[in-house]
Amino acid sequence: MLSKNSHVSRTLFAILAITGLLVVVLQSAGAQNNQPQSGTTPRHVRVIWRTAPATEAIVAWTTSEQGTSHKVEYAAGDETEWHSVESVDTQQFDGQVKRGTAPYVHSAQLAELTPATKYRVRCLSDEETSREYYFYTAPDDKRPIALIYGGDSRSGWGERMAMNRMMANMVAEQSKAGRPEIVALAHGGDFIVNGTDLPQWLTWLEHCEQTTGTDGRLLPIVPARGNHDMGPIFNQLFAFPKESENYYAGNLSGNVRLATLNTETVTGGEQREWLADELAEHRWDTTWYLAQYHKPAFPAVKIPSGALPNWVPLFDQYKIDLACEADGHVIKRTSPLRNGKIDAEGVVYIGEGGLGVGQRTPKTGRWFLQETAEHCGSDHHLHLITFYDDRMEVRVITMAGEVFDEFTLKPHQQD
Ligand SMILES: [Fe+2]
Known part of the structure; x- marks a missing residue:
């Protein structure tokens, strides 16, 4: 007869074994995907948005071998004539892979595009061509x-892949139902665990392909750097110049502007000056102005980042x-916050990351969370933010596809 203790330990062992097996299965699934296919077959095709998403897009892809000639071909709508961009930046990824040499990352800038237009696109490396994908430029109205x-x-x-598949489904469903189009994914950083570990990035790229619809619709990405995304691979993968500090802003429509900031470099100094100039020049160009960055100014778990002293006064102003x-x-x-207090005219802070990583418990006793405690929680999630002329609707969607929280904001009035 089993004693209670041995029963408990057998049960524990069974759980650990199943968990271990699952980890091995998931890791080997990722490991198989760590190398692009041989030769110059284009993989990991993606669109990256920077400062002018209505008229410009970066198309990037990966090949196993360097190749000698690379280009992107694109055509608006059902146009039969393909345009070609042959100015392609090619770099070998920094870092090591277990077998063979590190793969190559290619990127090309498409410019003078028409806003709110479907573009078919394909990537060519030597004799190899990717499948035909498509994306939409941002509207300028x-x-x-x-x-x-x-x-x-x-x-x-596993959770990361589930969230990615959910994104692709949401984009398709939203479009099919005639609801406002999902134009992009803004990613607030910590894409992978160790930013200098190339296989982790290659696995992320493989998983990122699941945000692409079965019909080839690409979801443009607007990336922010997280503390885990250290090192040079982040700039290579998202086609930033080598020394870029990764802060920039662009319009997602004629009504919405998004600033991406970087908490992983000096938050004061030049970045603060850039933000002050950016807000002075562009804040009231659009009804809606958003900022995204990695480490919170009003954290639900950790301590405030440099965003609090350096950027929040500008957000308030x-x-x-x-x-x-x-x-x-x-x-x-959070409640709307302004000048260190809850204020109906203030800024709402949302977060804090649920695209895969294990969840923690929010400290809802903090003054800026006390009134919103019931809207905070622990679950894999994303935010779906819809912008109308007169309101912004924010929904938190969990991995199970349920709405955890939803609220509406009215536009701020210029003082
Ligand atoms: Fe982080």
């Missing part, structure tokens, strides 16, 4: 649009609408 915001896809590969934060691994919504 005030039509309603939607944006997915999320962060912290760094671990929990220019009355931005929403600050999208990550890093804490919880579902968070």
